[in-house]
Amino acid sequence: MKEKPDTLEQAVLTEYKYGFVTDIDTDVIAKGLSENTIRLISNKKNEPEWMLDWRLKAYNHWLKLEEPKWSNVKYPIINYQDIIYYAAPKPKKQLNSLDEADPELLATFEKLGISLNEQKRLTGVAVDVVMDSVSIATSFKEQLSEIGVIFCSISEAIQLHPELVKKYLGSVVPMTDNYFAALNSAVFTDGSFCYIPKGVRCPMELSTYFRINTENAGQFERTLIVAEDESYVSYLEGCTAPMRDENQLHAAVVELVAHAKAEIKYSTVQNWYPGDKNGLGGIYNFVTKRGMCKGDHSKISWTQVETGSAITWKYPSVILKGDHSIGEFYSVAFTNNHQQADTGTKMIHLGKNTRSRIVSKGISAGHSQNSYRGLVRASKQATNARNYSQCDSLLLGDKCGAHTFPYIEVKNKTAIVEHEATTSKIGEDQLFYCKQRGIDAETAVALIVNGFAKEVMNQLPMEFAVEAQKLLAISMEGSVG
Amino acid sequence: MNNITYFKDQFEQLQEANPKGTIADLRQNGFDAFTKDGVPTYRNEDWKYTNVSSLFDKEYQIAENSAITLTDVNAVRLPGYKQANELVFVNGHFIADLSTIRSSTTDLIVLPLEEAAKGEYKEIVATHLNQSSNYLNDGIHALNTSFINGAVFVHVLKGKEPEHPVYCYHILDARQHPALAQPRSLVLADENSRLQITESYTTLGASDSFNNQVMEVVVKENAYVEYYKIQNDTANASQVSSTHIRQIGRSYVHTVTVTLNGGIVRNNMNLVLDAAGNETHLYGLYLLKGKSHADNHTLIDNLKPNCFSNQLYKGIADDTSTAVFNGRIMVQPDAQKTNAYQSNKNILLSENATINTKPQLEIFADDVKCSHGCTIGQLDEEAMFYLRARGIPKESAEVLLLQAFAADIVDQIKPELLRSYVSKLIYEHLAIQ
Numbered sequence: 001m002k003e004k005p006d007t008l009e010q011a012v013l014t015e016y017k018y019g020f021v022t023d024i025d026t027d028v029i030a031k032g033l034s035e036n037t038i039r040l041i042s043n044k045k046n047e048p049e050w051m052l053d054w055r056l057k058a059y060n061h062w063l064k065l066e067e068p069k070w071s072n073v074k075y076p077i078i079n080y081q082d083i084i085y086y087a088a089p090k091p092k093k094q095l096n097s098l099d100e101a102d103p104e105l106l107a108t109f110e111k112l113g114i115s116l117n118e119q120k121r122l123t124g125v126a127v128d129v130v131m132d133s134v135s136i137a138t139s140f141k142e143q144l145s146e147i148g149v150i151f152c153s154i155s156e157a158i159q160l161h162p163e164l165v166k167k168y169l170g171s172v173v174p175m176t177d178n179y180f181a182a183l184n185s186a187v188f189t190d191g192s193f194c195y196i197p198k199g200v201r202c203p204m205e206l207s208t209y210f211r212i213n214t215e216n217a218g219q220f221e222r223t224l225i226v227a228e229d230e231s232y233v234s235y236l237e238g239c240t241a242p243m244r245d246e247n248q249l250h251a252a253v254v255e256l257v258a259h260a261k262a263e264i265k266y267s268t269v270q271n272w273y274p275g276d277k278n279g280l281g282g283i284y285n286f287v288t289k290r291g292m293c294k295g296d297h298s299k300i301s302w303t304q305v306e307t308g309s310a311i312t313w314k315y316p317s318v319i320l321k322g323d324h325s326i327g328e329f330y331s332v333a334f335t336n337n338h339q340q341a342d343t344g345t346k347m348i349h350l351g352k353n354t355r356s357r358i359v360s361k362g363i364s365a366g367h368s369q370n371s372y373r374g375l376v377r378a379s380k381q382a383t384n385a386r387n388y389s390q391c392d393s394l395l396l397g398d399k400c401g402a403h404t405f406p407y408i409e410v411k412n413k414t415a416i417v418e419h420e421a422t423t424s425k426i427g428e429d430q431l432f433y434c435k436q437r438g439i440d441a442e443t444a445v446a447l448i449v450n451g452f453a454k455e456v457m458n459q460l461p462m463e464f465a466v467e468a469q470k471l472l473a474i475s476m477e478g479s480v481g
Numbered sequence: 482m483n484n485i486t487y488f489k490d491q492f493e494q495l496q497e498a499n500p501k502g503t504i505a506d507l508r509q510n511g512f513d514a515f516t517k518d519g520v521p522t523y524r525n526e527d528w529k530y531t532n533v534s535s536l537f538d539k540e541y542q543i544a545e546n547s548a549i550t551l552t553d554v555n556a557v558r559l560p561g562y563k564q565a566n567e568l569v570f571v572n573g574h575f576i577a578d579l580s581t582i583r584s585s586t587t588d589l590i591v592l593p594l595e596e597a598a599k600g601e602y603k604e605i606v607a608t609h610l611n612q613s614s615n616y617l618n619d620g621i622h623a624l625n626t627s628f629i630n631g632a633v634f635v636h637v638l639k640g641k642e643p644e645h646p647v648y649c650y651h652i653l654d655a656r657q658h659p660a661l662a663q664p665r666s667l668v669l670a671d672e673n674s675r676l677q678i679t680e681s682y683t684t685l686g687a688s689d690s691f692n693n694q695v696m697e698v699v700v701k702e703n704a705y706v707e708y709y710k711i712q713n714d715t716a717n718a719s720q721v722s723s724t725h726i727r728q729i730g731r732s733y734v735h736t737v738t739v740t741l742n743g744g745i746v747r748n749n750m751n752l753v754l755d756a757a758g759n760e761t762h763l764y765g766l767y768l769l770k771g772k773s774h775a776d777n778h779t780l781i782d783n784l785k786p787n788c789f790s791n792q793l794y795k796g797i798a799d800d801t802s803t804a805v806f807n808g809r810i811m812v813q814p815d816a817q818k819t820n821a822y823q824s825n826k827n828i829l830l831s832e833n834a835t836i837n838t839k840p841q842l843e844i845f846a847d848d849v850k851c852s853h854g855c856t857i858g859q860l861d862e863e864a865m866f867y868l869r870a871r872g873i874p875k876e877s878a879e880v881l882l883l884q885a886f887a888a889d890i891v892d893q894i895k896p897e898l899l900r901s902y903v904s905k906l907i908y909e910h911l912a913i914q
Contacts, residue, residue, distance in 0.1 A: 070526070380832070395847035398814070404842040410857045413829040420854040421840070425847045 029086045035059065038186055041086045045155050045189070048162060058175035058185030065179045072371040072403055073311050073340040075284060078249060085187045085220070144202075149233075150195040151206055154222050157193035164195055168226050172255040172292045172319070180251040181288040184220045188253070191222035196231040196262070205461050207236035221252040227262035229295060234265040236464055248273075250309075252287045260295025260322065265303070267460050269468050272308035279338025279367070282310025289316035293325035293351075301328040302345065303459040305468040310339060315373065317346035320354035320382075327356040330456040334472060335368030335400070344374035344391075344405075349382035349415070358389035361453050364400035371403040378415035385415040393423040394452055396445070484537050488515075491543050492627055503598050504629050507611050511626025518620040525619065530805040530837045531747055531776040533621065536691050536719050541661035543628070547571050547654040549685075554579050557650050557683045559711075561898040565648045566591065572654055573662030573692070574631025584643040594632035594667060602634060609699045610667050613725035616751050616780065617695075621721050625663045625695045632665035635678075637704075642675035646896065649680040651694070653718065656686030666696045670704040672730065679709040679899060684718040689744070692720035702730025702756070707895060710748070712740040713906055716771055719744035725751045731758040737893050739903055740767040740775045741910050747776040754781065754788040754816075765794035766890035768883075768910055769802035769834070776805035779823075783816035792823040795890055797883060798834035809841040810851055817848040825855040828886060880911045 029040055038059055042052040067078070144151050150161060157165050175185035196202055227233055237254075250272070256264050266289075275282025285308075291300035302316040318327030329345035347356035356376065364370040370393065378385040393402035404421045426448050434444035450457070453472065460468055492512050499505055520537050521528040549571045558567070566589065569579035575593060582591050590602075598606040611626055637643060653660040670676045678698075684690040700706050708724065720743065726734055740746055752761050767775040781790050790810070798804040810821045827836045840853035860882050868878035887907050894900040 393842075393844070395844070395849070398817070398847040400847065401843070401845040403844065404840070404853070406840060406855075408836075408838045408855060408857065410827075410829060410836045411834075413832055413834065413859060415829070415857065416859070417857040418854075419838075419840070419856070420852070421842060422850075422852040423842055423844050424850050 029084065031084050032081045033083070033085060033187065037085050041187060041189060044086060045158075047155075047158055050162075050166065051158055054170070054175070055186050058182050059187075061176050062179070062182035062186055065182060067179050071313055071342045072369065072373070072405070073313055073342050075311055078284070080183075083249060086189055147200055147203070148197040149200060149202055150193065152193055154188070154191040154193045154224060157224075161193075161195070164226065165193070165224070168224055168255065168257055170255075172257060172290050173253050173288050178288060180286045181253050184222060184251050184253045184288070188220040188222035191224070191252070193223075194225040194233060194235065196227045196233045198228040199230045200228075201231065202233040205234045205236050207238070219248070219250045219252070223252070223254040225255070225264055225266070226257045227259060227264050229259045230261045232263045234267070234461055236267050236461060238269045238271070238464070249284045250286065254287070254289040254316075256291035256300055258291065258293050258295065258298035258300050258325075261297045262295065263299040263301075264291060265301045265461075266291070266316070267464050268302075268304040268306075269460075269464050269471060270304065270306045270308050270312070271471055273310075274308045274337065274339050275310040277337045277366075279310070282339070283308065284311045285309040285313065286311075287314035289314060290319065291317070291327070292319045293322050293327060293354075295325075296322040296351070297324045298322050299326040299328075301330070301459070303330040303456065304332070305456070305460070305464075305471065306331070306333040306341060306343060307471050309341075312339075312341040312343050315344050315346055317348070318356065319348045319350065320356065321350045323351040324353045325351055326354070329356075329358045329360070330459040331360045332363070332453045332456045332468075332472070333361070333370055334363045335365065335370045337366040337368060339366075339368040341369070342371040342373055344372045346375040347377070347387060349376075349378045349385035349387070352381070352383045353385075354382060355386045358387070358391070359455055360389075360391040361456055362391070362393040362402055363396065363449060363452070364393065364402050365396040367399045369401045369403070371405060372421075373405040375407040375409070376417055376419070377409045378412045378417060380411045382412050383414050385412060385417075387415075387417045389419040391421040392452070393421070394449065395423065395425045484539070484541065487541070488624070488627075495628065495630055499595070499630070503607050503610070504595060508627050508629055511623045511629070514618075514623035515620050515627055518623060521619045521621060527619065527778065527807075530803070530807075531745065531774065533721065533745065533747070536745060539659045539689055539691070541691065542658050543572070543661055549576075549579065549652055549654060551579065553652065553685065554650065557652060557681065559648055559650075559679060559681055559899065560902045561646070561896065562648060564645055566643070566645050568633060568635075568647060568649045570649065570651045570662070570664045572652075572660055573664040573694075575633040575664075583645045588638060588641040588643040589645075589647075590634070590636040590638065592634045594629070594634045594665065597634035602636065605636070605669060606634065606667065609669065609697065611697075612727060613695060613697050613723065613751070616725065616753070616782070617723055617749060621693060622695060622723060625665060625693050625723075628663045629665045632667070635666065635668045637670045637674040637676045639671040640673040641671075646677035646679065649678065651680065651682045651692060653682070653684040653690040653692060654686065655684050655688035655690040655717070657688070659688045660684070660690040661693070662690070663693045665694075668696065668698040670698070670700045670706050670732075672702045672704065674701075675705045677707040677896065679711065681711045682714045682718065682720065684715050687717065689717045690714075690719065692718070692722065694720065694722045696724050698724065698726040700726060700728045700730065700732045700734055702732065704730065704732045706732070706734045708734070708736040709894060709899060710736070710738040711903060711906075712738070712743055712746055714743045716742065716773065717744055719746065721747045721749070723749040723751070725749070725753075727753040727755055728759045728761065729755045731756050733760045735762045735893070735895070736764065737890065738765040738777065739890070740765075740769070740777075741906060742770070743773055743775070745774045745776075747778070749778045749780070751780045752782070752790065753784065754790070755784045757785045757787045759785070759788040761788070761790040762893070763790070763792040763794075764890045764893040765796075766887055767794075767796040767804055768887065768907065769797065769804055770799045770910070772801050774803045774805075776807070778807045778809075780809045781811065781821060783810070783812045783819045783821065785815060786817045786819070788816065788819050788821075790821045793889065794824070795826045795886060796836070797828045797830060797886065798836050799830040801831070801833040803835045803837070806838040806855070807841070808839075808853065809843070810853070812844040812846050812849050812851065814845045817846050819846065819849045819851065821849070821851045823853040825853075827855070827857045828859060828883070829857060830859075880908070883911050884908060
């Protein structure tokens, strides 16, 4: 931790490091949402008729819904007419290689420390970069297509693989699911699409970096991952966003489908702009993420490290439909200053002998509020369902809050469900132990917090683990009183 | 809903008969709130798992006069009654003639609440009555408040430790028509006093009954309060029983709730820890069969520092029963050094039974130690095997294990007579297949 400041004050003043606006020509449509907006988006993306119909259906349903109010977060009323629903970097000619990409854009990623060239050469990670709403460069596509893996932007998939998109889009998160999912279904502009054919083990981690750029542009990403029988894929998602004073809404939908004996591992490191130390600005991150273990013996694992966003409101869930399927959820949510997080998971046990495991670690500092909200449901037919949940909260400072709302619903007598939660501050004895050995308070706290989150960090793929640990350390700076 | 009109008529009659005073004003507020909020639905987070609308589509009669005699009272007496102050409530109204107060008035005051609200306890009643509405702000609580009538005021005087415990018998007469009772009580344990209360519920007759009870307990400095609730009524007997305890001085409270039989049973056990250094223990046991639905909501609101609370609720759901537990611990910004523990353990015995549990922690202070845990599972196979291997038949082995499971809670009933009584009830309850 080289950048570590010496005192609390200094650290609190540490500005968001990734706050800059890239100056690229963008193609922006007028603010506001109506059927015409949707037609315009669809038209701009040159979509087939069925896609437009689907969007309009979602929009009409959305009109009937009310914004949900049950979450433990507070934010000013969102004016959905004051959002730009489409912003794409000006279409240029089709790129054959990264060398043809906008040099300024490449420099942006350089600043973020995710140089494509670097990654392409060194790590072997295929990156489907989403800049605002349209994919601009996709690497390693050829290598992947050789083994039959489709990894492209969702708009491309709509053009090239309409039958797959038609079959799976909305199959896990229906457009009627909730307020934000309906909104997303109506106006989504881009996202990633992955298809792993039968028996294929994807040789590399698939990864997307999201960036919000144009001012006032809400992002409505749509990600769809389908793993056919006996396949495996690990997907990485990471976010950084430039500094903004006005709040930006981000309502993404992620759908995962795992067929028999398939495994999907979905990892997220989220570091959107959290607002300044007075709670001004920052991203509203209202996301619907859900995976369906469709086939027997399938497995879906969510791992998330949440350090950013003014408000994080999401519950990556798993529907355990296939017999013997497994759902996992590992989460570290760190909130500082005036951040609010209401996050957790849902494990819906439907099949026999299904298992799920939830490990959630919440760390609150400053004036932040951090809630875990989870649901474990064992339905009547879920014989031998097994769940273990653990949610621990750590409080750093006396102005923050940590809350736990686990819902457990069991209708099967062979189900075994366990839940435990603890909330505490860092143990005086642990601190004393470290200090006694000559470790200063701040390093000691970092050490203890890292240990606290270790169980989750261990679940991250190598590429992310390093970044995540660094993020956690940066976010935590100055929270030690 | 016909009932709403009926309630309105009854309410107006009641107000006409007793138009003036603090209580009449409270009733008016209560009824306004009830008219506004109505009966809670599952959309209300606090009532997500318990549907009470079915309780409101019956033709209740709020009858004050009922042919309950001393013989009926004899049948519902709890062991040790000869040494106890017995308070009898018939259809929700405190009946002085059937009650027996054994403690001297220098130790314990028992008065109709209406009387207390006028006399020397005026101030106390005005200060403490209906503080519960700050926490229980739904239509059901408001309905009780709109019918405060025949309520009772119990006051343990400063420094007194009455040797006779308080037994409250709630008798509902559903022999002719569905009975609705809305008992209300205000209990004050003054400084340095000691109080033990036990409540039991009995419905007579085959019709449905609905007991919508609110008891408010105020505990002052250095007081010690034990509270026991025994619910073993008929399958037609439903209740919403709210116990709202405020520890406004550094004090000790110990409660045990046992639910064996009943229709829809909802218990709100609220503890407001409004003084530093309070200590609270909450225990609960629900052993459900048939179609019973038991919902235990606990709330511990830590307002001041250095409080300790411990909760253990255990339950078994058999047949088509449903058990709900919702435990909420709140730690306010001032309540540093709070230690709050909560545990909920459940056993599911039948394919058709349901358990919903929701332990909640809401913490706004940093120097705290809070934890909750909950489990849902079955009887331990190894323990079962151990017993079976020693020639104990399956049924007996099951009863034995379930009794052992329940023992953790039964042991928390401190008076020996009551403990063995509950223990016997549980054995009978479990052994009948």
